[in-house]
Amino acid sequence: MPVANGEVPVLIVGGGPVGLTARALLARWGVQALLVEKHSELSPFPRSRLVNVRSMEIYRQLGLAAEITANAFRPEYGRIRFRDTLHAHDFATAAMIGINAPVPETPVIGAVTSQDRLEPTLLAATDAPMRFGVELIDLTEEAGSVVAVLVDHQSGEETRVRARYVLATDGANSTVRQRLGIDTTGPGAMGGFTTVVFNADLDRWCADRPAGVYFTAHGLFAPLYPEGGWAWFVPTPEDAARPDWPGLVARALGPGADVQAEVLRVQHWVMNAFVAERLRHGRILLAGDAAHAIPIVGGMGMNAGIADAHNLCWKLAGVLHGWADAKLLHTYETERHPVAHRTLRQAVANTHLMVRVHNQRREQLRTTSGATPPPMELPWSDRYFAQLGLVLGVTYHSDAVLTDGTDSTDGTDSSASPEPPDTGTDYVPTAKPGHRMPHLWLSHNRSTLDAFGEWFTLLTPDPTHWERHTTAPWPVRIEALPGKHAERCGLRPHGALLVRPDGHIGARWCDRPPSGSTLHQALAAITGSVRP
Structure with missing residues (x-):
């Protein structure tokens, strides 16, 4: 196979929100970067659902906040609701502080929006080069640079790119992290889950009681876009090879729902919980899920990765422009590693609290002997999931x-x-x-x-x-x-x-x-x- 050669100040590996944000930040700071993404296009799955206030402050600085907000749900969707089934009444509800209404600590408001709605905005933020369908298969550190071997999946062509620095934002199963032999600490895999993207008319149960997330005994339901679409998040069934997904969605909506679900896409994934033991290996730096995989409860994983990029990119710019010494990059790990561990602890605690809610509800239903039980008091204060202390x-x-x-x-x-x-x-x-x-x-x-x-x-x-x-x-x-x-x-x-x-x-x-x-x-x- 032919091998081409090239040089670039920064190579970004991975085209999710963190890699795309880093690409936009580096472009704003006058640093040339090449981003490569092994998939042939942006992900069509909703994945992360929340842009918190700190991330929105960063996007305000990039001039992107208004567009993100315009494509997101209205602030009243900044709420979580708990129901026995989607068509039942709420037995508990809580606001997402900083999402459902402005707070005095910041000039912005966060947004409920799907990752596949956010990423096109980030992609269009700069014309810096990006290559889809190109995967990193090897990398070697040399004096003053890193040589990465890339393969184009469509043509089969291998490319050797020499970069001053490599930023790995290639997800929880990071090829870069594995190539470097960097271990992780934490609970690890917390179970297999499936996301089912579907269309259905659910307005009769949700339009007058909007929420970004509906937690039910049969999985988590989330509206995807202001104009329509839903996602169902559920533990992966034992026989997930050829199940009747429309039928499973209909049954999960609850008895008597009588809804036809048009299933569009299905994705299986593992909810991981870990932090990399190191965020840096010479001229190679880890950010986002490659550095820390955070459980989804609380919506902190993507946002922590965006903060990683914001912390790191000005330092890379300073080093590459010559007004900072390379030892400034040591402070990236010193500053962000403790935040990653603290964020992981918080997300795991959030997950345990959610399990506790459902256990208490089951006990409540058992003891009421068929009668409609009263609303349940959540085992946290209204500001618990605000987590402004963690993000601001x-x-x-x-x-x-x-x-x-x-x-x-x-x-x-x-x-x-x-x-x-x-x-x-x-x-x-x-x-x-x-x-x-x-x-x-x-x-x-x-x-x-x-x-x-x-x-x-x-x-x-x-x-x-x-x-x-x-x-x-x-x-x-x-x-x-x-x-x-x-x-x-x-x-x-x-x-x-x-x-x-x-x-x-x-x-x-x-x-x-x-x-x-x-x-x-x-x-x-x-x-x-x-x-x-």
């Missing part, structure tokens, strides 16, 4: 974060707060280094989060003073922070916050900096630069 309260501790000596609440820092609880329920905004910069309105419809981009942002109530500080060669923009916000962020009149391109605070000076070289030194330290 992530704190990074690494060499890319400079502490400012206010780690304890001592009365001098109005923004100081403890680490969020492990449930991820509560989020207390704080402007301490390592945290996501809080959302504060700078002007009408312009948030502090809108000030961030392909640069470092210096937020200060005294821009004139800080403009005298030298920042070359790093990209830096200085932004005025109104005095009322400065006080909330623990800043005096001449203080400042240095915010990284990913929106996390890299450094804070509560008052006037000690010298004219303070900002230069901070940027050098955060980016691992050896420049004087």
